[in-house]
Amino acid sequence: xxxxxxxxxxxxxxxxxxxxxxxxxxxxxxxxxxxxxxxxxxxxxxxxxxxxxxxxxxxxxxxxxxxxxxxxxxxxxxxxxxxxxxxxxxxxxxxxxxxxxxxxxxxxxxxxxxxxxxxxxxxxxxxxxxxxxxxxxxxxxxxxxxxxxxxxxxxxxxxxxxxxxxxxxxxxxxxxxxxxxxxxxxxxxxxxxxxxxxxxxxxxxxxxxxxxxxxxxxxxxxxxxxxxxxxxxxxxxxxxxxxxxxxxxxxxxxxxxxxxxxxxxxxxxxxxxxxxxxxxxxxxxxxxxxxxxxxxxxxx
Amino acid sequence: xxxxxxxxxxxxxxxxxxxxxxxxxxxxxxxxxxxxxxxxxxxxxxxxxxxxxxxxxxxxxxxxxxxxxxxxxxxxxxxxxxxxxxxxxxxxxxxxxxxxxxxxxxxxxxxxxxxxxxxxxxxxxxxxxxxxxxxxxxxxxxxxxxxxxxxxxxxxxxxxxxxxxxxxxxxxxxxxxxxxxxxxxxxxxxxxxxxxxxxxxxxxxxxxxxxxxxxxxxxxxxxxxxxxxxxxxxxxxxxxxxxxxxxxxxxxxxxxxxxxxxxxxxxxxxxxxxxxxxxxxxxxxxxxxxxxxxxxxxxxxxxxxxxxxx
Numbered sequence: 001x002x003x004x005x006x007x008x009x010x011x012x013x014x015x016x017x018x019x020x021x022x023x024x025x026x027x028x029x030x031x032x033x034x035x036x037x038x039x040x041x042x043x044x045x046x047x048x049x050x051x052x053x054x055x056x057x058x059x060x061x062x063x064x065x066x067x068x069x070x071x072x073x074x075x076x077x078x079x080x081x082x083x084x085x086x087x088x089x090x091x092x093x094x095x096x097x098x099x100x101x102x103x104x105x106x107x108x109x110x111x112x113x114x115x116x117x118x119x120x121x122x123x124x125x126x127x128x129x130x131x132x133x134x135x136x137x138x139x140x141x142x143x144x145x146x147x148x149x150x151x152x153x154x155x156x157x158x159x160x161x162x163x164x165x166x167x168x169x170x171x172x173x174x175x176x177x178x179x180x181x182x183x184x185x186x187x188x189x190x191x192x193x194x195x196x197x198x199x200x201x202x203x204x205x206x207x208x209x210x211x212x213x214x215x216x217x218x219x220x221x222x223x224x225x226x227x228x229x230x231x232x233x234x235x236x237x238x239x240x241x242x243x244x245x246x247x248x249x250x251x252x253x254x255x256x257x258x259x260x261x262x263x264x265x266x267x268x269x270x271x272x273x274x275x276x277x278x279x280x281x282x283x284x285x286x287x288x289x290x291x292x293x294x295x296x297x298x299x300x
Numbered sequence: 301x302x303x304x305x306x307x308x309x310x311x312x313x314x315x316x317x318x319x320x321x322x323x324x325x326x327x328x329x330x331x332x333x334x335x336x337x338x339x340x341x342x343x344x345x346x347x348x349x350x351x352x353x354x355x356x357x358x359x360x361x362x363x364x365x366x367x368x369x370x371x372x373x374x375x376x377x378x379x380x381x382x383x384x385x386x387x388x389x390x391x392x393x394x395x396x397x398x399x400x401x402x403x404x405x406x407x408x409x410x411x412x413x414x415x416x417x418x419x420x421x422x423x424x425x426x427x428x429x430x431x432x433x434x435x436x437x438x439x440x441x442x443x444x445x446x447x448x449x450x451x452x453x454x455x456x457x458x459x460x461x462x463x464x465x466x467x468x469x470x471x472x473x474x475x476x477x478x479x480x481x482x483x484x485x486x487x488x489x490x491x492x493x494x495x496x497x498x499x500x501x502x503x504x505x506x507x508x509x510x511x512x513x514x515x516x517x518x519x520x521x522x523x524x525x526x527x528x529x530x531x532x533x534x535x536x537x538x539x540x541x542x543x544x545x546x547x548x549x550x551x552x553x554x555x556x557x558x559x560x561x562x563x564x565x566x567x568x569x570x571x572x573x574x575x576x577x578x579x580x581x582x583x584x585x586x587x588x589x590x591x592x593x594x595x596x597x598x599x600x601x602x603x604x605x606x607x608x609x610x
Contacts, residue, residue, distance in 0.1 A: 020425060023430055032396075057374075135311065135314050135315065135318065136318070138311060138318075139314075139319055141580050142315050142319060142586045143319055143578065143585075144577070144578060144582060145540075146543060146544040146547050147543075147562055147566070147581065148322075150547075151566055151574055151578070152326075155329070157328070227440075233448075234443050234446065235548050238548060238550060239547065241566075254449065261449055261457065262457050267447065268450075269450060269453070270451075271446075271450070272442075272443060272446035272447075275441075276442050276446075277456070280441035280442035283340055283437060283440065288593065
């Protein structure tokens, strides 16, 4: 017995052991999440014009509410079926991926930059800077942001730019808090004192000496937030306060299919599945990246 | 401790004032409030009289103080969409429905998260742990409003087990509650897990084991009881997550709470109601976080000197 199997634990529970090994392997290298992300989000977003078989906005009214190709009555010219205006679901999904990627990247860039900058200032200078910026964070965290987002979208013209601005407004405080906390410890370090002795200006110390040490944190935070940002954009679009129809966005598609759920399930179910796959893979990828780059963030 | 409470109270007050400034500013940059309030056929003289009546001819900072004074007495004016009702009354009427939904969702969330969190602390790497974590992660990745639609499709349309929408008996709350609760399972579970790991390491758990208490009793009774304190501090954060979910889910399930009211008020530009909503929900958030922070400082003295969490 002991001669045939090297590992007695494997012998006791062969399936659990094998599954566990697959699990650890998948956790160590995020093959599946990255693969799913490429297929569902990145490739469609980059190659939308080439990949989409039909126009995402102009529909064919003779082919309305076609079911997906693998079900009864479906056609392979519209693999995922069509909606009530005869628009091809697959094409709208592909262009929707571009919308999701664009909005989340832009919102993270704007929110992340503003938040990190404020966090650096608050942490490095302390005193009044810190008080004012931290109270702003408090205010930001105590506002019902979804309501504020709704108000802003109604006030300004709904569209991609407004959605990006609104989502960025909801994001920045997380960066400010985290970066401030790290800047607080970093500024007490020897290398900062030495830089100051060497005559470096405050700005130089912040951007040349402290900033490179918080970049990892910022990247990890951003990766962990992509999923939430996509959910937020979908929620806003679903409520009619994000990307305005007829533009292709996953949240808009779910909203449009809602009234047809009894007869044409694919209208809502398919875009929701895409959101789920994207967010799930993004979260798994973010977890992996965090463990790699910045394990001290594990409580996030 | 007293010093900490005073500082926290002061910070909460500043946050509340900040929120009121934002709400006031938003209402003013949204255009001339007279255009929304005055009748269409009002003459210029009528407009002047209305302006004086509502105080719009005063300087801005005076208008703000009037607004703040009224807000303190929950007087936000009357709703435009729902004629003859005050904004505050509308909100107080629809608040219980939302609290009921959020409360049930919290219960569903805890019901799923606590066992998963405990198992993943005690039996890390087992199949149950992996399956539990997957369920939690999945919930965090599903848009709650979409989950709601899919649940309606499965359980109301196809199986016919549960009502499609509206507020009524217990059967009405199951679907929206699950759709809302599942989303926060992952956050809840992580906190339960780390709290359990801390507690399991402590002397009194070791003592309970030495005493000969059965392992299930050590874990589920002795340890869990004390591990339950830190997850309570998550309450403030979860309350924030829930509001977003409540707005979308109340729309999906036609649940007559503040979520539906918010959307209706925003879309019909009913500013009195919107202002009242933002102010009252913010005040609730600030109060919840204040209570949580003070409780936390009471339990964990380290917080009092560190100047706050995180």
